Amino acid sequence: MEEKEVKIRYTIYQTIEELSKEEQLLLEKAKIATKSAYAPYSGFNVGAAILLENGIIVTGNNQENAAYPSGLCAERVAMFAASSHYPDIPMKIIAITANSEKFEVNFPISPCGSCRQVMSEYETKQNQPMKVILMGSKGDIQVINTISGLLPFMFHADELKQKNI
Numbered sequence: 001m002e003e004k005e006v007k008i009r010y011t012i013y014q015t016i017e018e019l020s021k022e023e024q025l026l027l028e029k030a031k032i033a034t035k036s037a038y039a040p041y042s043g044f045n046v047g048a049a050i051l052l053e054n055g056i057i058v059t060g061n062n063q064e065n066a067a068y069p070s071g072l073c074a075e076r077v078a079m080f081a082a083s084s085h086y087p088d089i090p091m092k093i094i095a096i097t098a099n100s101e102k103f104e105v106n107f108p109i110s111p112c113g114s115c116r117q118v119m120s121e122y123e124t125k126q127n128q129p130m131k132v133i134l135m136g137s138k139g140d141i142q143v144i145n146t147i148s149g150l151l152p153f154m155f156h157a158d159e160l161k162q163k164n165i
């Protein structure tokens with residue numbers, strides 16, 4: 001028997017001014033993206049903005065549906081748009097934020113498991129880290145330098161191939 005441990009490193013910032021200008025702009029784009037979210041059921045508007053290696057910013061927001069599973073999170077809307085329009089351009093940073101008409105979102109919004117899996121696969125595909133910036137509508141900002149910190153045991157199709165599954 002061997003016990004192992006996974007550690008993750010992340011940074012908390014108290015004010016947006018502590019981020020780089022590039023990161024501040026990206027977070028601002030994510031906030032703007034929340035305004036066009038389609039979230040009539042949850043009232044929870046999420047925005048995501050991705051900075052690509054070529055400097056282009058791609059945004060997305062949550063798109064809900066009366067048939068709940070048919071909707072999609074802001075992170076995946078943004079990532080799928082980025083990958084479909086710029087398939088070979090790495091995603092350097094993704095900023096995610098949210099607000100709600102029902103309560104104050106004063107804590108960093110963390111992506112769901114499905115979005116983490118998608119982020120992980122793109123990070124693996126591009127072979128360079130994707131930084132994640134998380135913020136509510138106010139409060140602390142959480143920065144994680146790589147998706148592997150958010151999903152240490154991601155599902156890899158390559159591993160299955162190696163095992164001939």
Ligand SMILES: [Zn+2]
Pocket residue numbers: 073074075076111112113114115116
């Ligand atoms: Zn999600």
